[in-house]
Each structure stands twice: as C-alpha cells, then as structure tokens.
Amino acid sequence: MKKKSSKIYTYWVDIVGACNLRCPSCPRGNFTSDDVVEALPDAGLMTFEMFKDILHKIKEDGPSLNPQIHLYNWGEPLLHPEVAKFVEYALSQGMYCGISANLNIDGNLRDVVKAGPDFIRVSLSGFQQETYGQTHRRGNIERVKANMRKLRDYMTEFNKTIYIEVNYHVYKHNAAADLENMIEFCNELRFNISPVWAFYLPIEKNLELLKGNVSAEDQKLIDLYAIPPKRAMELALPHRKQYCPVRERATVINFNGTVPLCCNTYDKAHIVADSFLDISHDALQQAKHDNPLCGPCMDNGLHVFLAYEAGEIMDEEGNKVLKEIGSPLEIHQYTEPHVISREKGPLPILAKLEEQISTRKKIRGLRAWPHYLAAMVGKRSG
Numbered sequence: 240m241k242k243k244s245s246k247i248y249t250y251w252v253d254i255v256g257a258c259n260l261r262c263p264s265c266p267r268g269n270f271t272s273d274d275v276v277e278a279l280p281d282a283g284l285m286t287f288e289m290f291k292d293i294l295h296k297i298k299e300d301g302p303s304l305n306p307q308i309h310l311y312n313w314g315e316p317l318l319h320p321e322v323a324k325f326v327e328y329a330l331s332q333g334m335y336c337g338i339s340a341n342l343n344i345d346g347n348l349r350d351v352v353k354a355g356p357d358f359i360r361v362s363l364s365g366f367q368q369e370t371y372g373q374t375h376r377r378g379n380i381e382r383v384k385a386n387m388r389k390l391r392d393y394m395t396e397f398n399k400t401i402y403i404e405v406n407y408h409v410y411k412h413n414a415a416a417d418l419e420n421m422i423e424f425c426n427e428l429r430f431n432i433s434p435v436w437a438f439y440l441p442i443e444k445n446l447e448l449l450k451g452n453v454s455a456e457d458q459k460l461i462d463l464y465a466i467p468p469k470r471a472m473e474l475a476l477p478h479r480k481q482y483c484p485v486r487e488r489a490t491v492i493n494f495n496g497t498v499p500l501c502c503n504t505y506d507k508a509h510i511v512a513d514s515f516l517d518i519s520h521d522a523l524q525q526a527k528h529d530n531p532l533c534g535p536c537m538d539n540g541l542h543v544f545l546a547y548e549a550g551e552i553m554d555e556e557g558n559k560v561l562k563e564i565g566s567p568l569e570i571h572q573y574t575e576p577h578v579i580s581r582e583k584g585p586l587p588i589l590a591k592l593e594e595q596i597s598t599r600k601k602i603r604g605l606r607a608w609p610h611y612l613a614a615m616v617g618k619r620s621g
C-alpha cells in the first residue's frame with residue numbers, strides 16, 4: 240500500500256449516468272448535439288461489484304487516509320435502485336459518504352436515510368414552482384418540499400444524525416421572497432441552507448461563449464445570472480495562476496468506470512482514462528495534467544470561480560446586481576451571516592454546521608478543505 244497523507248481527497252463516484260431533470264445551467268439541460276466535440280456521455284447504472292472494486296482500489300492506491308466518497312456528479316443518485324447499499328458499503332469501509340439529490344423522487348430515500356450517510360445535499364433554486372421550474376427544468380418544488388419533510392421524518396424514525404445541506408442556487412429571479420421562504424422552511428426542518436451564486440456549466444460551454452458561440456436559449460439563461468460567466472471570468476482572472484483544486488484533490492469516476500478530466504467537463508472528448516480500476520493514481524494525475532483543456536480553462540480563470548475560490552469579490556459583484564434589480568436581500572456566500580435583508584437585518588439560519596454535529600474523526604480537515612468542493616458539485620444532482 241502506498242504512503243498516504245491525512246489531507247482529504249474527494250471521489251465523485253457518479254453511480255447513475257442520467258438525471259430526471261434538465262436544468263439549463265447544467266449540461267444535462269443545456270448540452271445539445273450542436274455542442275458536442277466527440278459524443279455525449281453514456282447513460283447507465285454502476286454495478287455494485289464495480290463500486291466495491293473502486294473503493295478497494297482507493298484504499299490501496301489512493302493518496303489520502305481520508306478519502307471522501309460522494310455518489311454523484313452529473314447524475315441523480317436516487318435513481319439507482321441500490322443506492323442505499325452503496326452508502327452502507329462506503330460507510331462499512333470507514334469512508335465518509337455523501338450524496339446530493341434534486342429530491343424530486345423519493346423511492347429510495349427512506350433506505351438511504353436508514354443507511355445513514357454523513358451528508359445529504361438537496362439542491363434547488365426557488366420556493367414557488369414559477370421560480371424553481373425555470374432553473375430546475377422538469378422539477379416540481381412541491382414534491383421536493385414534501386420529500387424534505389419526509390427526509391426529516393425518516394431521520395427521526397431511524398434516529399440518524401445526518402448533515403443536511405440545502406444548496407440554494409442564486410439567480411436574479413429567485414433572490415427575494417423565494418429565498419426568505421426557503422430559509423424559513425429549512426429552519427423549521429432544522430436543515431442548513433447555503434446560498435451559492437449560480438454559474439454556467441460545463442467548461443466546454445464557457446469556452447464556446449468566449450468565442451461568441453451562444454444559443455438564444457443559453458443567452459436567456461445567462462441573463463438570469465447575477466454574475467454572468469464573462470464577468471465571473473474577469474473577476475477570477477487575477478487568480479488564474481493558482482492551482483486547480485478539482486484537478487489536484489479530486490477525481491470523478493463515471494458509472495461505467497471511465498474517468499473524465501474533472502467534475503466540470505461533460506463531453507466524452509475529455510475522458511482521461513478508460514478504466515479507473517486499471518490506472519494508478521499517479522498515472523491518472525499525469526493524464527489530467529497532460530489534457531489540453533486545462534490550458535484555456537486556467538487562462539480564463541474558470542478553474543478559480545467554478546471552485547468558488549475568487550472569494551468575497553463575487554459577493555460584492557452579485558450584491559451590486561441584486562441591488563440594481565431591487566432585491567431586498569444581500570447574499571454572502573463566503574461570509575456570515577449568509578443572507579441579510581436590507582430592511583430587517585440578518586436572516587438567521589438555525590441549523591448547526593456539519594463540524595458541529597459530526598463525531599467522526601474524518602471530519603477534521605473539512606475546514607482546511609472547505610465546502611466549496613462539495614458546493615460546486617451541488618449545482619448538479621440538484
């Protein structure tokens with residue numbers, strides 16, 4: 240077994256290669272055959288046998304004593320009929336296990352809660368259907384809210400302490416009453432809620448935008464961002480020399496065992512390994528470094544803002560725009576309090592943070608490895 244460090248390394252194991260929604264900020268919703276360089280990703284479900292082999296390999300060959308296993312990337316994990324078994328197995332191996340769901344379906348939710356993952360993210364973008372349905376296309380917020388209630392009930396039934404984080408994707412159309420109402424709802428359920436600025440994905444689309452290639456449909460979406468992609472790139476540009484956290488400290492494994500360059504790419508052209516099981520960690524890292532897509536991504540600071548690393552300057556920019564459009568709220572993704580009403584002052588968020596509720600030793604290092612990595616993946620499966 241190779242020598243390991245105590246620094247967290249994250250694996251996004253996309254156990255489902257499909258999603259029930261078509262959110263326009265996500266390639267599941269915005270990537271058309273006109274956008275494809277090589278091919279759209281394959282669709283399917285990971286087998287349990289493959290998952291066991293993957294965790295075994297991570298134990299043998301991974302760089303970290305604290306690997307974190309998240310069962311999603313561009314897929315909805317609750318679509319997998321055996322998702323609870325995957326959670327149970329990861330936990331039985333002593334590994335941190337998280338899932339992120341759009342929570343429009345609840346078929347496996349009770350079993351998942353019973354299995355007791357460390358972390359469940361619910362990603363959404365509004366409190367009313369009229370708002371939510373624009374940016375979580377095909378989703379139904381009333382169903383999501385009903386499933387959030389069930390989530391709390393199942394946690395009570397099985398006496399489970401699971402960190403629940405509601406990832407609220409902030410756009411211009413949902414940064415007012417919808418957000419206030421969702422905070423109240425989360426407070427009632429004692430779920431944490433983190434507002435995050437919504438961004439345009441995948442990387443391929445951002446690079447096309449820079450060349451002036453943008454469809455009318457995508458332009459409509461871009462007009463909804465408080466921080467549109469080109470502005471986000473400008474703000475991130477001074478930091479473009481910094482290393483890419485998702486390349487250095489994370490790996491995505493698709494349902495069929497292939498490995499994409501990172502969690503921000505979608506086209507099959509950017510697969511860097513045909514089989515995670517057959518390539519060493521070091522060779523995989525080398526293949527990522529050799530990939531030509533990282534050059535233009537880093538030259539434009541995309542790797543910085545997509546990892547939420549440009550910091551408070553993003554809050555300043557987003558709030559400037561929200562003020563211009565008359566939003567009564569200020570949003571601070573990077574500092575607390577996260578949401579301030581211009582009239583009423585800070586809006587309290589009552590749930591405890593993960594590090595306050597977890598007794599796991601593995602939780603150490605979460606501060607050093609901030610939530611942005613999980614947060615950035617919250618934009619999908621959500």
Ligand code: SF4
Nearest residue numbers: 483486501533536542
């Ligand atoms: S530099 Fe960009 S393309 Fe390369 S791994 Fe990082 S985010 Fe992905």
Ligand code: SF4
Nearest residue numbers: 258262265619620621
């Ligand atoms: S953002 Fe999440 S829920 Fe929406 S289409 Fe992408 S993977 Fe599905």
